[in-house]
Amino acid sequence: MKITQTNKNRMIKVLVFFFAITAFSSLLIYAFSKNMVYFYTPSQVINKEAPINKFIRIGGMVKIGSFKKLNDSLKVSFKIYDLNKEVNIKYEGILPDLFAEGQGVVMTGKLINENTFVANEVLAKHDENYMPPEVADMMKEKEGSIYKNDN
Amino acid sequence: MNISKIANLKFFFTKTKNLSKFLGYLTFFLMLGGIYWGLFVAPSDYLQGESYRIMYLHVPAAWLSLQVYMIMAFAGFISLVWKVKIMEIISIQCAPIGAYFTLIALVTGMVWGKPTWGTYWVWDARLTSELILLFLYIGIIALYSSFSDKRQAVKITSLLTIVGLVNIPIIHFSVEWWNTLHQGPSVTKFDQPSMHISMLLPLLYMFVVFNLYFVAVLIKRVQLGIYSREKKSKWMEEYLNG
Numbered sequence: 001m002k003i004t005q006t007n008k009n010r011m012i013k014v015l016v017f018f019f020a021i022t023a024f025s026s027l028l029i030y031a032f033s034k035n036m037v038y039f040y041t042p043s044q045v046i047n048k049e050a051p052i053n054k055f056i057r058i059g060g061m062v063k064i065g066s067f068k069k070l071n072d073s074l075k076v077s078f079k080i081y082d083l084n085k086e087v088n089i090k091y092e093g094i095l096p097d098l099f100a101e102g103q104g105v106v107m108t109g110k111l112i113n114e115n116t117f118v119a120n121e122v123l124a125k126h127d128e129n130y131m132p133p134e135v136a137d138m139m140k141e142k143e144g145s146i147y148k149n150d151n
Numbered sequence: 152m153n154i155s156k157i158a159n160l161k162f163f164f165t166k167t168k169n170l171s172k173f174l175g176y177l178t179f180f181l182m183l184g185g186i187y188w189g190l191f192v193a194p195s196d197y198l199q200g201e202s203y204r205i206m207y208l209h210v211p212a213a214w215l216s217l218q219v220y221m222i223m224a225f226a227g228f229i230s231l232v233w234k235v236k237i238m239e240i241i242s243i244q245c246a247p248i249g250a251y252f253t254l255i256a257l258v259t260g261m262v263w264g265k266p267t268w269g270t271y272w273v274w275d276a277r278l279t280s281e282l283i284l285l286f287l288y289i290g291i292i293a294l295y296s297s298f299s300d301k302r303q304a305v306k307i308t309s310l311l312t313i314v315g316l317v318n319i320p321i322i323h324f325s326v327e328w329w330n331t332l333h334q335g336p337s338v339t340k341f342d343q344p345s346m347h348i349s350m351l352l353p354l355l356y357m358f359v360v361f362n363l364y365f366v367a368v369l370i371k372r373v374q375l376g377i378y379s380r381e382k383k384s385k386w387m388e389e390y391l392n393g
Contacts, residue, residue, distance in 0.1 A: 018316070
């Protein structure tokens with residue numbers, strides 16, 4: 001295709017338009033970035049970045065060995081962690097099928113103090129790993145754990 | 152100048168008739184093979200069991216929803232700068248196809264989300280930005296149909312398409328920029344894919360088949376687009392009558 005002067009002018013107009021839109025929306029997203037966080041992490045909770053006694057979401061990995069179920073009720077308690085920080089969770093209700101120790105969860109509820117969270121809803125967060133069961137077993141034997149914590 | 156453009160449309164209209172038919176049949180049989188591969192041959196997941204298999208529709212549809220948008224924007228850009236008729240038609244005819252892919256991605260994602268996450272829908276960044284993509288596609292189609300002068304219409308929709316282009320990197324990187332319920336990328340990252348090869352191969356195969364489907368449908372739609380624009384022209388009458 002030939003690029004004439006008219007084409008050039010049009011091209012510049014369209015590109016300027018595009019960059020203006022991009023700059024505009026980048027600033028907008030940057031400004032709203034805090035509100036676009038879908039959930040807080042345990043580190044943020046311990047660092048007091050999450051508000052107490054307000055409806056928020058928090059997410060992390062369920063600590064292995066921390067899950068406790070109270071007899072004759074749906075009340076459960078467990079700990080979630082990321083890196084080195086932990087938060088205690090209390091919840092009463094039905095857990096999703098994928099809920100397990102070592103798995104990711106995202107919960108809605110309130111912080112009642114700096115490190116205790118009462119959840120109303122528990123959702124399982126699936127990670128990006130897909131593999132057949134045999135491969136998972138092999139990796140389990142090899143590494144002790146199949147779960148990567150890259151975040 | 153004018154003659155060469157009409158000749159171009161005529162060339163496309165008359166030469167691609169068999170091609171779209173051939174691609175259509177090819178896609179159909181390759182799709183059957185891909186569905187068999189994905190639903191019966193590929194192993195079940197260590198964690199999700201069988202429910203992960205919906206990704207053989209979900210992931211290619213989601214990828215295509217972004218890819219079609221980028222093609223639409225590229226064709227729109229060319230048509231804005233060079234006023235190439237065929238590019239105008241390609242640009243606007245991409246919109247309904249992209250909308251279907253977006254809808255498939257959203258619906259299959261919801262069906263998968265219920266057993267996996269425990270909910271059909273959450274307002275996290277990935278799901279919300281993909282929903283915005285659907286609205287963009289619908290907006291582009293609606294805007295186009297509200298003009299009677301279709302060349303003018305494409306000018307406007309191309310600009311809207313370019314406005315919406317900023318949403319594409321947002322959709323792709325939303326899972327990395329923000330905490331989302333949707334998991335991060337398994338395949339489209341610089342690292343090694345986090346998916347076993349026996350599951351990855353049918354997925355990539357389905358992606359290729361979805362692309363073929365897209366090309367087949369796009370050619371058919373562009374033919375219709377050419378027809379509705381050129382039905383009163385001399386060459387079209389001559390072609391259809393003889």
